[in-house]
Amino acid sequence: MNSPLPAASDPASASRHRLLLVVYTAAIFTSALLLFSVQPLFTKMVLPRLGGSPAVWSVAMVFFQSLLLGGYAYAHYLMQVRNRIIPVVIHLVLLVVALLTLPLSIASGWGEPPASGYAFWLLGLFTVSIGLPFFALAANNPLLQAWFVRTGHPQGHDPYFLYASSNIGSFLALLSYPVLLEPMFSLHTQNLIWTCGYGVLILLIAGCGVLLLKSPAFVMAKPGADEVDAPAPTWALRARWIFLAAVPSGLLIAVTAHISTDVAAAPLLWVLPLSLYLLTWVLVFQSRPLLPHSWILLLQPLAIAGVIVLLAIGGEQNLLLTLGGHLLCFFVIAMACHGELARARPAAKYLTGYYVALSFGGMVGGLFAGLIAPFTFSWIAEYPILIAFAVLCRPTGRERFAKWSWWYWPLIAAVAVAALAPSLSSGRLFTWVDDHRVLFIADVAVLSAIAALILNASRWKLVVTVVLALVMIRAYPSDDGRVETVRSFFGVHKIVVTTNNQYHVLMHGTTIHGAEKFLNDDGTPVTGRPEPISYYYKDGGIGQAIAAVRARKGGPIRVAVIGLGSGSLACASQLGEDWKFFEIDQSMVDTARDPKYFTYISKCDPDMKPVIGDARLTFAKEPDGVYDMIIVDAYSSDAIPIHLATEEAMEIYKQKLTPDGAVVMHVSNRHLELASVVVGIADANDLKSWVFNEDSGRDSEYIFSTNVVISARQPADVGGIATSDKWALTEPEDHERVWTDDYSNVLGAVLRRLRDGEN
Secondary structure (H helix, E strand, C coil): CCCCCCCCCCHHHHHHHHHHHHHHHHHHHHHHHHHHHHHHHHHHHHHHHHCCCCHHHHHHHHHHHHHHHHHHHHHHHHCCCCCCHHHHHHHHHHHHHHHCCCCCCCCCCCCCCCCCCHHHHHHHHHHHHHHHHHHHHHHHHHHHHHHHHHCCCHHHHCCCHHHHHHHHHHHHHHHHHHHHHHHHCCHHHHHHHHHHHHHHHHHHHHHHHHHHHCCCHHHHCCCCHHHHHCCCCCHHHHHHHHHHHHHHHHHHHHHHHHHHCCCECCHHHHHHHHHHHHHHHHHHCCCCCCCCHHHHHHHHHHHHHHHHHHHHHCCCCCHHHHHHHHHHHHHHHHHHHHHHHHHCCCCHHHHHHHHHHHHHHHHHHHHHHHHHHHHHCCCCCHHHHHHHHHHCCCCCCCCCCHHHHHHHHHHHHHHHHHHHHHHHCCCHHHHHHHHCHHHHHHHHHHHHHHHHHCCCCCHHHHHHHHHHHHHHHHHCCCCCCEEEEEEECCEEEEEEECCCCCEEEEEECCEEEEEEECECCCCCECCCCCCCCECCCCCCHHHHHHHHHHHHHCCCCEEEEECCCCCHHHHHCCCCCEEEEEECCHHHHHHHHCCCCCCHHHHHCCCCCCEECCHHHHHHHCCCCCEEEEEECCCECCEECHHHCCHHHHHHHHHHEEEEEEEEEECCCCCCCCHHHHHHHHHCCCCEEEEEEECCCEHHHCECCEEEEEEECCHHHHHHHHHCCCEEEECCCCCCCCCECCECCHHHHHHHHHHHCCC
């Protein structure tokens, strides 16, 4: 039975429409706020279980994207029910049941990870711990939009503006987390705030359900004529939706891993790319886009060329250049992909199916970058692969100067031969090309942009050109000398043999993590016991600390070392001493043991048996009061495992020390100022701290400046360090909050480094 539609000028009708718009917008906004704030919140809770590895976030993103697909599919099938009461009741029951599992916590029985299979263990932990509340949240966006269509609101024919509202909530949640929530509140307080917000959301969704059920019955009677005439999306179009969603989703994980490897596995660097990713959804679904799609399509080839140049430069880039460059290019590429998705969106009657396709594509991209690639490639291949796929996201178009376009294939073939042939040799031509590698790679990248912007060349011509530039990056790496890579859950390690074969260098990201001298300056092999270099030379901060504690004790010392690296500190021990190493990454142990890479262990401690696992868990099992010195040097690249630099971590170190023992923490870092953090956590445990920061001036010998903090109960415990003019007794900063397992402030550490520089 149909009722006549109330006149638009009817005050009661207008009031009802305003109420509908306010309540539905508020519910979708709040849901998105909770959905995306829980991601950095809970992942930060999980980080200490796996050494603070950046890969934890990559796997977390796979989980979130997969469950988002599940939520969208649930909403899609729930809305096939013609009765309006059943979907409302089912979803409210689901939300209430999920509320009973809060506040958020790591499920019992998931405290300690297994010896292998970390990624699948993490997926299980996330599923058991927060699967139900996240699943319920994931369904809200498409479900509430479908309800809105059925309320009869005048804007119900095109509810995609609510998707923009959802993404604004997501965007604000992510931006506020590292800037406001993380610096201001502990994890416990954040958890309580989030739980209260979940309760408020249930009330809002209940209000949406009531408004739907009170809507006139005629709304459900017949679809509009425009919807009847709208053709169903073809399978080819659905496949295009999935591809367009998969590429930026995969790039999101690849870019995040790339930039967080050299800074920290922390919400600050997780949310920057994710915020931009969500911002693109907000912008493309505006009724009047702020950035016209035609402009973005013009910028996309330049962004792709920009990524190629940044990857070609490699090495030690300025932090702002690294972050700004990669994030800006990612934003443009994601805008182009999502803009194409917005242009291809179907009529409102196919809305939930559209969202299922988008979430499926997001999951596929996440699976590739977060799970498949790390197990398939020994280097970060997913980033350039996805950059090449991004070219295929461009719309098809008619080539300009079509009758002359045949010459492009012979041209690119000739360029490929000229560019790659020298890489097969090792003569002067290779050296000359390698010396000018960035220029040549940039030229090919610019060629791809010219082909796109001026010739409007086909996507396949552009892909071949971009792939050529990316292959050149691999053929002419930025590292001098031979390079081998080893990849594990904890990152990609590079072993670089310098061009003259004199040094073997261990790198993670762009940071040297250890080195060994194999040839003397006259070219003869180094014989005997290797001398530790890089950050571990005898006159550096760590070397001086070891000598001071040894002299203070007047005999052999017992030492615990957290972090193995190249094994340099194995050769810092002396006869009769007991040194025990703790390392989370078995591949790192295998690399350090292999004499073709490094000989520290094989020559100085061939019977070494490192304890494998996260040091917060394994070291806590050590007996109390037995170590004269604990050396904490567990940082991969410049990224820091934050849970090893907290008040609670220092309490564990202190418990394991002898009454006159000392803790030495290596805090050299290009992007974060950490000395004050260590001083603060030491003071919270009634320990005094001395800071060493000196430039060796011997970088060419792979002997680097070091920033080291030694902490002990009394000045006498650190021997000559207490009176050395190279070490400064340092008090904690009054205005600087102590880092705990419940609180850390990476943004503050970044700002202090930018303010003070590296000295």
